[in-house]
Amino acid sequence: MSSITLTNITKNYGSVQVIRDFSEKFNDHEFITLLGPSGCGKTTILRMIAGFERPTAGEIMIDDVVVSSAGNFVPPNLRNIGMVFQSYAVWPHMNVFDNVAYPLKMKHVPRPEITERVMNILEAVHLSPYVQRMPAELSGGQQQRVALGRALVSNPKVLLLDEPLSNLDAKLRESMRFEIKEVQGRFGITVVYVTHDQTEAMAMSDRVIVLDRGEVQQSDTPMNIYRRPENQFVADFVGKINFIGGVSSGGQVEFPGGQKMTYTGGKTGAVVVGVRPENITMRQDGGVLRGKILQQYYLGDVNDCRVDIGGEILRVIAPGNTYGKFSIGGEVWLDFDEYLVFDENH
Protein backbone atom coordinates (compact mmCIF):
# COMPACT_ATOMS: atom_id res chain seq x y z
CA MET A 1 0.00 0.00 0.00
CA SER A 2 1.26 3.46 -0.82
CA SER A 3 -1.29 6.13 -1.43
CA ILE A 4 -0.63 9.85 -1.02
CA THR A 5 -3.39 12.18 0.08
CA LEU A 6 -2.97 15.93 -0.15
CA THR A 7 -5.74 17.98 1.42
CA ASN A 8 -6.16 21.73 0.92
CA ILE A 9 -2.45 22.28 0.37
CA THR A 10 -1.35 25.87 0.02
CA LYS A 11 2.21 27.11 -0.34
CA ASN A 12 3.34 30.70 -0.08
CA TYR A 13 6.81 32.07 -0.63
CA GLY A 14 6.66 35.40 1.15
CA SER A 15 3.54 37.07 -0.10
CA VAL A 16 3.37 34.99 -3.29
CA GLN A 17 1.02 32.02 -3.32
CA VAL A 18 2.53 29.38 -5.60
CA ILE A 19 0.14 26.50 -4.74
CA ARG A 20 -3.53 27.20 -4.14
CA ASP A 21 -5.77 24.77 -2.29
CA PHE A 22 -4.43 21.57 -3.88
CA SER A 23 -6.44 18.47 -2.93
CA GLU A 24 -5.75 15.16 -4.66
CA LYS A 25 -5.40 11.53 -3.74
CA PHE A 26 -2.77 9.50 -5.57
CA ASN A 27 -3.71 5.84 -5.36
CA ASP A 28 -1.55 2.84 -4.68
CA HIS A 29 0.37 1.81 -7.86
CA GLU A 30 -0.96 4.79 -9.77
CA PHE A 31 1.23 6.64 -12.28
CA ILE A 32 0.34 10.30 -11.83
CA THR A 33 1.78 13.09 -13.93
CA LEU A 34 1.83 16.74 -12.93
CA LEU A 35 1.80 18.70 -16.18
CA GLY A 36 2.00 22.43 -16.65
CA PRO A 37 4.08 25.35 -17.85
CA SER A 38 7.29 26.49 -16.20
CA GLY A 39 6.70 28.00 -12.77
CA CYS A 40 3.22 26.51 -12.24
CA GLY A 41 4.31 24.71 -9.05
CA LYS A 42 5.14 21.14 -10.11
CA THR A 43 8.47 20.87 -8.31
CA THR A 44 7.02 22.59 -5.25
CA ILE A 45 4.36 19.87 -4.95
CA LEU A 46 6.97 17.11 -5.24
CA ARG A 47 9.19 18.78 -2.65
CA MET A 48 6.30 18.99 -0.21
CA ILE A 49 5.48 15.29 -0.70
CA ALA A 50 9.14 14.40 -0.17
CA GLY A 51 9.38 16.62 2.92
CA PHE A 52 11.96 19.10 1.60
CA GLU A 53 9.39 21.86 1.88
CA ARG A 54 6.62 22.46 4.40
CA PRO A 55 3.19 23.48 3.16
CA THR A 56 1.90 26.82 4.41
CA ALA A 57 -1.43 25.13 5.11
CA GLY A 58 -3.05 21.75 4.57
CA GLU A 59 -2.26 18.13 5.27
CA ILE A 60 -0.29 15.39 3.52
CA MET A 61 -0.77 11.72 4.31
CA ILE A 62 1.15 8.71 3.05
CA ASP A 63 -1.13 5.72 3.47
CA ASP A 64 -2.82 6.49 6.77
CA VAL A 65 0.09 8.37 8.34
CA VAL A 66 0.02 12.15 8.50
CA VAL A 67 3.48 13.25 7.32
CA SER A 68 2.78 16.97 7.14
CA SER A 69 0.20 19.12 8.90
CA ALA A 70 0.06 22.14 11.17
CA GLY A 71 1.21 20.09 14.14
CA ASN A 72 3.07 17.24 12.49
CA PHE A 73 6.13 16.87 10.28
CA VAL A 74 7.89 13.67 9.31
CA PRO A 75 11.38 14.45 7.90
CA PRO A 76 12.31 13.28 4.37
CA ASN A 77 14.55 10.41 5.48
CA LEU A 78 11.65 8.79 7.37
CA ARG A 79 9.12 9.00 4.53
CA ASN A 80 10.42 6.07 2.46
CA ILE A 81 10.27 8.01 -0.78
CA GLY A 82 12.66 7.80 -3.72
CA MET A 83 13.25 10.95 -5.71
CA VAL A 84 15.04 11.80 -8.93
CA PHE A 85 15.63 15.52 -9.18
CA GLN A 86 15.12 17.85 -12.10
CA SER A 87 18.83 18.20 -12.85
CA TYR A 88 20.02 14.68 -12.31
CA ALA A 89 22.81 14.37 -9.84
CA VAL A 90 25.01 11.35 -9.73
CA TRP A 91 28.18 11.67 -7.71
CA PRO A 92 31.00 12.04 -10.24
CA HIS A 93 33.68 10.57 -7.96
CA MET A 94 31.81 7.31 -7.34
CA ASN A 95 31.38 4.46 -9.77
CA VAL A 96 27.94 3.12 -10.72
CA PHE A 97 27.85 0.55 -7.94
CA ASP A 98 28.80 3.02 -5.21
CA ASN A 99 26.35 5.64 -6.45
CA VAL A 100 23.47 3.18 -6.19
CA ALA A 101 24.74 1.64 -2.94
CA TYR A 102 25.06 5.01 -1.21
CA PRO A 103 21.57 5.21 0.41
CA LEU A 104 22.01 1.67 1.80
CA LYS A 105 25.45 2.49 3.24
CA MET A 106 23.91 5.50 4.96
CA LYS A 107 21.43 3.14 6.59
CA HIS A 108 24.23 0.74 7.64
CA VAL A 109 22.77 -2.17 5.69
CA PRO A 110 25.17 -5.18 5.92
CA ARG A 111 27.64 -5.43 3.02
CA PRO A 112 26.42 -8.73 1.46
CA GLU A 113 22.84 -7.42 1.44
CA ILE A 114 24.00 -4.18 -0.20
CA THR A 115 25.71 -6.12 -2.98
CA GLU A 116 22.65 -8.23 -3.63
CA ARG A 117 20.20 -5.34 -3.66
CA VAL A 118 22.39 -3.09 -5.80
CA MET A 119 22.97 -5.83 -8.37
CA ASN A 120 19.20 -6.48 -8.55
CA ILE A 121 18.44 -2.82 -9.10
CA LEU A 122 21.20 -2.44 -11.71
CA GLU A 123 19.68 -5.31 -13.61
CA ALA A 124 16.25 -3.68 -13.48
CA VAL A 125 17.58 -0.43 -14.92
CA HIS A 126 19.74 -2.29 -17.49
CA LEU A 127 23.07 -1.20 -16.07
CA SER A 128 24.57 -4.56 -15.06
CA PRO A 129 27.42 -4.27 -17.60
CA TYR A 130 28.47 -0.89 -16.18
CA VAL A 131 28.92 -1.65 -12.48
CA GLN A 132 32.49 -0.34 -12.32
CA ARG A 133 32.13 2.62 -14.69
CA MET A 134 32.51 6.20 -13.52
CA PRO A 135 29.67 8.63 -14.43
CA ALA A 136 31.95 10.51 -16.85
CA GLU A 137 32.21 7.27 -18.85
CA LEU A 138 28.43 6.96 -19.22
CA SER A 139 25.95 8.48 -21.64
CA GLY A 140 23.28 10.89 -20.39
CA GLY A 141 20.65 8.16 -20.44
CA GLN A 142 22.86 5.77 -18.51
CA GLN A 143 23.55 8.44 -15.88
CA GLN A 144 19.82 9.01 -15.65
CA ARG A 145 19.36 5.31 -14.96
CA VAL A 146 21.99 5.46 -12.21
CA ALA A 147 19.93 8.21 -10.55
CA LEU A 148 16.81 6.09 -11.00
CA GLY A 149 18.55 3.04 -9.52
CA ARG A 150 19.71 5.06 -6.54
CA ALA A 151 16.15 6.28 -5.95
CA LEU A 152 14.82 2.71 -6.10
CA VAL A 153 17.39 0.84 -4.05
CA SER A 154 15.79 1.57 -0.66
CA ASN A 155 12.53 -0.06 -1.81
CA PRO A 156 10.56 3.17 -1.65
CA LYS A 157 6.79 3.06 -1.49
CA VAL A 158 6.61 6.19 -3.58
CA LEU A 159 8.84 7.38 -6.40
CA LEU A 160 8.95 11.07 -7.28
CA LEU A 161 10.46 11.93 -10.64
CA ASP A 162 11.06 15.57 -11.53
CA GLU A 163 11.57 15.91 -15.29
CA PRO A 164 13.97 12.96 -15.22
CA LEU A 165 14.28 12.87 -19.01
CA SER A 166 14.74 16.55 -19.70
CA ASN A 167 18.46 16.28 -20.45
CA LEU A 168 18.11 13.50 -22.98
CA ASP A 169 17.70 13.55 -26.72
CA ALA A 170 14.32 12.69 -28.25
CA LYS A 171 15.08 9.06 -29.03
CA LEU A 172 16.49 8.28 -25.61
CA ARG A 173 13.56 10.00 -23.94
CA GLU A 174 11.21 7.63 -25.73
CA SER A 175 13.05 4.50 -24.74
CA MET A 176 13.48 5.71 -21.13
CA ARG A 177 9.71 6.19 -20.90
CA PHE A 178 9.22 2.49 -21.40
CA GLU A 179 11.98 1.64 -18.95
CA ILE A 180 10.45 3.78 -16.22
CA LYS A 181 7.05 2.20 -16.80
CA GLU A 182 8.62 -1.24 -16.68
CA VAL A 183 10.39 -0.45 -13.42
CA GLN A 184 7.13 0.84 -11.95
CA GLY A 185 5.31 -2.37 -12.86
CA ARG A 186 8.12 -4.52 -11.58
CA PHE A 187 8.36 -2.82 -8.19
CA GLY A 188 4.65 -2.02 -7.87
CA ILE A 189 5.22 1.53 -6.70
CA THR A 190 3.21 4.72 -6.83
CA VAL A 191 4.88 7.23 -9.14
CA VAL A 192 4.41 10.99 -9.21
CA TYR A 193 6.04 12.26 -12.36
CA VAL A 194 6.64 15.85 -13.33
CA THR A 195 7.00 17.09 -16.86
CA HIS A 196 6.07 19.97 -19.10
CA ASP A 197 6.18 17.64 -22.10
CA GLN A 198 2.61 16.68 -22.91
CA THR A 199 3.51 13.69 -25.09
CA GLU A 200 5.47 12.20 -22.22
CA ALA A 201 2.52 12.77 -19.89
CA MET A 202 0.10 11.14 -22.33
CA ALA A 203 2.30 8.13 -22.95
CA MET A 204 3.10 7.24 -19.36
CA SER A 205 0.27 8.20 -17.06
CA ASP A 206 -2.80 6.62 -15.57
CA ARG A 207 -3.87 10.12 -14.65
CA VAL A 208 -2.65 13.57 -15.63
CA ILE A 209 -3.09 16.63 -13.44
CA VAL A 210 -2.84 19.83 -15.46
CA LEU A 211 -1.74 22.84 -13.42
CA ASP A 212 -1.67 26.52 -14.19
CA ARG A 213 -0.28 29.07 -11.76
CA GLY A 214 -0.59 26.77 -8.78
CA GLU A 215 -4.14 25.67 -9.48
CA VAL A 216 -5.48 22.37 -10.79
CA GLN A 217 -7.17 22.81 -14.16
CA GLN A 218 -8.10 19.17 -14.70
CA SER A 219 -7.29 15.81 -13.17
CA ASP A 220 -8.19 13.03 -15.56
CA THR A 221 -7.11 10.15 -17.79
CA PRO A 222 -4.83 11.11 -20.70
CA MET A 223 -7.66 10.47 -23.14
CA ASN A 224 -10.13 12.68 -21.32
CA ILE A 225 -7.53 15.42 -20.96
CA TYR A 226 -7.08 15.36 -24.74
CA ARG A 227 -10.63 14.75 -25.92
CA ARG A 228 -12.65 16.33 -23.13
CA PRO A 229 -10.57 19.22 -21.82
CA GLU A 230 -12.52 21.15 -19.21
CA ASN A 231 -11.36 24.57 -20.32
CA GLN A 232 -9.41 26.37 -22.99
CA PHE A 233 -6.17 26.31 -21.02
CA VAL A 234 -6.14 22.50 -20.92
CA ALA A 235 -7.24 22.22 -24.54
CA ASP A 236 -4.47 24.57 -25.59
CA PHE A 237 -1.69 23.19 -23.40
CA VAL A 238 -2.23 19.57 -24.42
CA GLY A 239 -1.96 19.08 -28.16
CA LYS A 240 -2.66 21.49 -30.99
CA ILE A 241 -5.99 23.21 -31.33
CA ASN A 242 -7.76 25.93 -33.33
CA PHE A 243 -9.99 28.29 -31.37
CA ILE A 244 -12.70 30.07 -33.33
CA GLY A 245 -14.80 32.75 -31.67
CA GLY A 246 -18.49 32.73 -32.56
CA VAL A 247 -22.00 33.49 -31.43
CA SER A 248 -24.32 30.68 -30.46
CA SER A 249 -28.08 30.55 -30.54
CA GLY A 250 -30.59 27.77 -31.02
CA GLY A 251 -28.04 25.00 -31.48
CA GLN A 252 -26.19 26.93 -34.14
CA VAL A 253 -22.95 28.87 -33.99
CA GLU A 254 -22.15 31.69 -36.38
CA PHE A 255 -18.50 32.43 -37.12
CA PRO A 256 -17.07 35.90 -37.87
CA GLY A 257 -17.13 35.44 -41.66
CA GLY A 258 -20.86 34.64 -41.47
CA GLN A 259 -20.64 30.87 -41.92
CA LYS A 260 -22.78 28.77 -39.60
CA MET A 261 -22.44 25.36 -38.03
CA THR A 262 -25.13 23.43 -36.17
CA TYR A 263 -24.08 21.55 -33.06
CA THR A 264 -25.68 19.62 -30.24
CA GLY A 265 -25.72 21.91 -27.24
CA GLY A 266 -27.76 24.90 -26.32
CA LYS A 267 -25.35 27.65 -25.40
CA THR A 268 -26.43 31.21 -26.02
CA GLY A 269 -24.13 34.15 -26.71
CA ALA A 270 -20.40 34.35 -27.26
CA VAL A 271 -18.66 30.97 -27.49
CA VAL A 272 -15.32 29.59 -28.58
CA VAL A 273 -15.24 26.48 -30.75
CA GLY A 274 -12.12 24.37 -30.28
CA VAL A 275 -11.15 21.92 -33.00
CA ARG A 276 -7.94 19.96 -33.23
CA PRO A 277 -6.20 20.17 -36.63
CA GLU A 278 -6.35 16.39 -37.11
CA ASN A 279 -10.12 16.39 -36.50
CA ILE A 280 -10.84 18.48 -39.58
CA THR A 281 -11.53 16.64 -42.83
CA MET A 282 -10.97 18.47 -46.11
CA ARG A 283 -13.38 17.68 -48.97
CA GLN A 284 -13.79 18.80 -52.56
CA ASP A 285 -17.45 19.55 -51.85
CA GLY A 286 -20.28 18.94 -49.43
CA GLY A 287 -18.72 19.85 -46.08
CA VAL A 288 -20.02 22.11 -43.35
CA LEU A 289 -17.71 25.10 -43.83
CA ARG A 290 -16.25 26.53 -47.01
CA GLY A 291 -12.64 27.67 -47.08
CA LYS A 292 -9.64 28.50 -49.18
CA ILE A 293 -6.30 26.75 -48.84
CA LEU A 294 -3.53 29.24 -48.13
CA GLN A 295 -0.61 26.92 -47.52
CA GLN A 296 0.19 23.24 -47.46
CA TYR A 297 3.34 21.50 -46.29
CA TYR A 298 4.10 17.90 -47.11
CA LEU A 299 5.61 16.33 -43.98
CA GLY A 300 5.55 12.72 -45.13
CA ASP A 301 2.97 11.26 -42.78
CA VAL A 302 0.81 14.37 -42.84
CA ASN A 303 -0.18 17.32 -44.98
CA ASP A 304 -0.06 20.40 -42.77
CA CYS A 305 -2.41 23.07 -44.14
CA ARG A 306 -3.69 26.56 -43.38
CA VAL A 307 -7.25 27.16 -44.49
CA ASP A 308 -9.03 30.53 -44.51
CA ILE A 309 -12.72 30.17 -43.61
CA GLY A 310 -13.35 33.91 -43.96
CA GLY A 311 -11.97 35.92 -41.09
CA GLU A 312 -10.30 32.95 -39.39
CA ILE A 313 -7.38 30.85 -40.48
CA LEU A 314 -7.47 27.23 -39.36
CA ARG A 315 -4.67 24.75 -39.19
CA VAL A 316 -5.67 21.43 -40.73
CA ILE A 317 -3.54 18.33 -40.41
CA ALA A 318 -4.66 15.95 -43.12
CA PRO A 319 -3.19 12.56 -44.10
CA GLY A 320 0.00 12.86 -46.16
CA ASN A 321 -1.66 11.41 -49.25
CA THR A 322 -4.00 14.42 -49.52
CA TYR A 323 -1.06 16.59 -50.52
CA GLY A 324 -1.55 17.89 -54.04
CA LYS A 325 -5.25 16.94 -54.16
CA PHE A 326 -6.20 20.47 -53.24
CA SER A 327 -4.56 23.46 -54.83
CA ILE A 328 -3.33 26.59 -53.08
CA GLY A 329 -5.93 29.33 -53.41
CA GLY A 330 -8.57 26.79 -54.37
CA GLU A 331 -11.85 26.10 -52.64
CA VAL A 332 -12.09 23.40 -50.05
CA TRP A 333 -14.86 22.19 -47.75
CA LEU A 334 -14.25 21.33 -44.13
CA ASP A 335 -15.97 18.94 -41.74
CA PHE A 336 -15.27 19.03 -38.01
CA ASP A 337 -15.22 15.39 -36.93
CA GLU A 338 -14.78 16.23 -33.26
CA TYR A 339 -14.87 19.62 -31.60
CA LEU A 340 -15.61 21.40 -28.33
CA VAL A 341 -17.72 24.43 -27.60
CA PHE A 342 -16.52 26.56 -24.67
CA ASP A 343 -18.13 29.56 -23.06
CA GLU A 344 -16.12 32.57 -24.19
CA ASN A 345 -14.29 33.23 -20.93
CA HIS A 346 -13.67 29.73 -19.79
Ligand SMILES: Nc1ncnc2c1ncn2[C@@H]1O[C@H](COP(=O)(O)OP(=O)(O)OP(=O)(O)O)[C@@H](O)[C@H]1O
Ligand atom coordinates in the same frame (compact mmCIF):
# COMPACT_ATOMS: atom_id res chain seq x y z
N1 LIG B 1 12.49 28.91 -2.63
C1 LIG B 1 11.67 29.72 -3.31
N2 LIG B 1 11.46 31.00 -2.97
C2 LIG B 1 10.61 31.79 -3.65
N3 LIG B 1 9.91 31.39 -4.72
C3 LIG B 1 10.07 30.14 -5.13
C4 LIG B 1 10.95 29.22 -4.45
N4 LIG B 1 10.89 28.03 -5.10
C5 LIG B 1 10.01 28.19 -6.12
N5 LIG B 1 9.52 29.45 -6.13
C6 LIG B 1 8.54 29.98 -7.08
O1 LIG B 1 7.40 29.16 -7.03
C7 LIG B 1 6.82 28.97 -8.31
C8 LIG B 1 6.71 27.51 -8.62
O2 LIG B 1 8.01 26.98 -8.78
P1 LIG B 1 8.27 25.46 -9.18
O3 LIG B 1 9.72 25.22 -9.08
O4 LIG B 1 7.38 24.58 -8.35
O5 LIG B 1 7.78 25.47 -10.68
P2 LIG B 1 7.78 24.27 -11.75
O6 LIG B 1 6.37 24.05 -12.16
O7 LIG B 1 8.53 23.12 -11.22
O8 LIG B 1 8.56 24.95 -12.98
P3 LIG B 1 9.66 24.33 -14.02
O9 LIG B 1 8.87 23.62 -15.08
O10 LIG B 1 10.32 25.55 -14.56
O11 LIG B 1 10.58 23.45 -13.25
C9 LIG B 1 7.70 29.75 -9.28
O12 LIG B 1 7.09 30.98 -9.54
C10 LIG B 1 9.00 29.93 -8.52
O13 LIG B 1 9.65 31.12 -8.90
Ligand SMILES: [Mg+2]
Ligand atom coordinates in the same frame (compact mmCIF):
# COMPACT_ATOMS: atom_id res chain seq x y z
MG1 LIG C 1 10.32 22.25 -11.73
